[in-house]
Amino acid sequence: MGFITFPILQTARKSGLAVNDSGSQLHINCPFCGDTKRRLYLYSNTEQYHCFHCGAHGNAVSLYARRTGLSYASAYHVLVADEMLHFPLPAVQKPPEREPAGIEQRDAVYRALLDLLPLSAEHHQNLSGRGLSDQAIVANSYRSLQDGKELRDKIAAQLSSRYDLNGVPGFYFRDNAWRLCSYSGLLIPIRAMTGQIQGIQIRRENTKRMKYVWLSSAGKPYGTAARSWIHVTGNCAQNTAVITEGPLKGDVASALSGNALFICVPGVAAIKYLPDTLKSLHLTSVQEAFDMDKLRNPQVVAARKRLRQVVTDCGLPCKTLIWSENYNGIDDYLAAKRIS
Ligand SMILES: [Zn+2]
Structure with missing residues (x-):
């Protein structure tokens, strides 16, 4: 006979x-430690609870036992006797992917991390x-992680004493402790048009594959996957924007073209x-200004077609920028143009 899982x-x-x-x-506020910052999480995907202040955790039976002072067995019998509670629940195959915390929370945590x-x-x-x-480098808050x-x-540990890290990709x-899961390399903030940090990308060193990765804790306990957030850089008041791939490329191209507005997708298909x-x-x-070498890759050609369709569906005319094939990225081209 299997035990019943009660809804938390x-x-x-x-x-x-x-x-x-x-x-x-x-x-909600944790009744066990007197926490008033709502650090007791009730997870209805796994029917578990966890207080990130005092560490109290367990299933619905242990929550009920602890609240009432009953033994675990007695609490189980009380819950079984409650017809509203013991309807059969589908077995949890794989917990649904956790939603990232809101942008205010991510921005606050990521700023503190970069600090x-x-x-x-x-x-x-x-x-x-x-x-x-130097001014742009400081303003964009790039950092190095060893x-x-x-x-x-x-x-x-430092960040968890000041912020709620639930739902923040990377943590x-x-x-019994919060951990940071991150590759080492150059940290690049991915910003919304408000300047808030959506997420962080890392440019890894000494690798050819996956050179740019998201700061993400997908698949880790209480971890969160990053989403394909879009980086906006330059003067947001402008009426024309250039779409390119890669946040650092966009930052550089914007800086080299007098703070022009760049919208940087994490990938042509993202x-x-x-x-x-x-x-x-x-x-x-x-x-749109994607790398020149990609103009010949059939998958990229198809993805660019979809991207152009998305832009058109938003009611915006979309022009393709072409430059000399001697320069692959628009940042390379702009840098060369500035020097010559
Ligand atoms: Zn607590």
Whole structure:
């Protein structure tokens, strides 16, 4: 005979907790430690609870037992006797993917994360070499992250004492502590048109494949996957924007063309958030400027066609920028043009 899984939200209500809402990761004040920052999470995908302040966690039975002072077995029998609670629930195959926290929370955590890190002399030199001024390098808040678990644990500990890290891609919870899961390399903030940091991309060193990756904790306990957020850089008041691939390329190209507005998709096919971005800006036309070598790749050609369709569907004329094939990226072309 298998044990019944009881629904966590209803059980929390039955135990006298004020649970007004529903949702896959509702959070409330923790009754066990007196927390007032709503750090007790009720997970209806796994029917578990977890307080990120005192560490109290478990299933609905242990929540009910702890609230009532009953033994686990007695609490189980009380819940079984409640006909409203023991309707059969589908077995959880794979918990649904966790939604990222809102942009305010991600922005606050990522800003604090960047504040804890330096920019290495090597990275600074590399950014200058691409054509970014010292002023632009500072304004864009690039940072360097070295290897090492100790450093990541220290960063996560510092941030978790000040911020709720639930739902922030890059962070996860294991062995009673928040952890940071990140490749080392150059950290590049991905910004919304408001300047808020949506997410972080990392340019890895000494690798040919997956040179740019998201800061993400997908697949980790209490972790969150990054989404294909779009980076907006330059003067958001402009009526024309250039769409390109890659945030750093966009930052450089914008800086080299007098702070022109660039919309940087994470990949030619990663355009889920493009319509929202286009509609939030004050645009009357768009230009697309993908790398020249990609003009011959059939998959990229198809993806660009879809992207152009998305732009057109938003009511915007879309022009393709072409430049000399001696320069692959638009940033390379602009840098060369500036020097000559
Ligand atoms: Zn607690």
